[in-house]
Amino acid sequence: MVFTLYHAIISLGFWVVVSSEFEIISFVLGSMLPDIESVYYAFEALKYCPANDYVCLAEYPSHYFLHSFLGITFLACIIAYSVNFLREKLGLVAVSLKRLFISAVIGGITHLFVDLTVHRGEDALMLFFPFPERFSFVFPCSFAFWHGFMIASIFAVIACREKITRWLK
Numbered sequence: 749m750v751f752t753l754y755h756a757i758i759s760l761g762f763w764v765v766v767s768s769e770f771e772i773i774s775f776v777l778g779s780m781l782p783d784i785e786s787v788y789y790a791f792e793a794l795k796y797c798p799a800n801d802y803v804c805l806a807e808y809p810s811h812y813f814l815h816s817f818l819g820i821t822f823l824a825c826i827i828a829y830s831v832n833f834l835r836e837k838l839g840l841v842a843v844s845l846k847r848l849f850i851s852a853v854i855g856g857i858t859h860l861f862v863d864l865t866v867h868r869g870e871d872a873l874m875l876f877f878p879f880p881e882r883f884s885f886v887f888p889c890s891f892a893f894w895h896g897f898m899i900a901s902i903f904a905v906i907a908c909r910e911k912i913t914r915w916l917k
């Protein structure tokens with residue numbers, strides 16, 4: 749949720765480190781869009797949980813299809829075609845659908861990776877949806893770790909801004 753914007757920044761940090769050969773718009777969209785379902789379930793939680801019961805709100809299950817390998821692949825198909833259309837309309841350099849798709853999938857994997865380390869219990873991830881098993885790899889101080897990673901990502905993005913603008917031409 750609030751963390752969704754963090755996903756975009758953290759994914760840019762990954763993007764700089766992993767490979768700037770991935771198309772950046774698809775990569776960032778892939779890293780953010782799985783949280784569409786979290787927004788939906790957040791509204792459900794508001795109906796279900798007593799007012800000001802923050803534990804209930806925080807632990808209300810919000811990860812299903814879009815937080816699975818199947819879900820990010822599905823999203824990547826939509827993202828690849830949408831970004832292809834967008835790049836054409838904006839007159840940007842053409843990028844193959846395959847590269848757009850792979851970029852969105854890798855962006856989605858960064859999302860799953862981060863969420864796996866911060867959500868647990870009923871709110872853990874159904875990575876192999878529709879199979880119901882939920883996975884969680886929360887480690888001590890994981891929130892603090894990702895906050896630090898986010899700050900490092902901001903510096904990495906500033907340092908590598910030329911790599912980013914290359915994809916926006």
Ligand SMILES: [Zn+2]
Nearest residue numbers: 782783786863
């Ligand atoms: Zn998420």
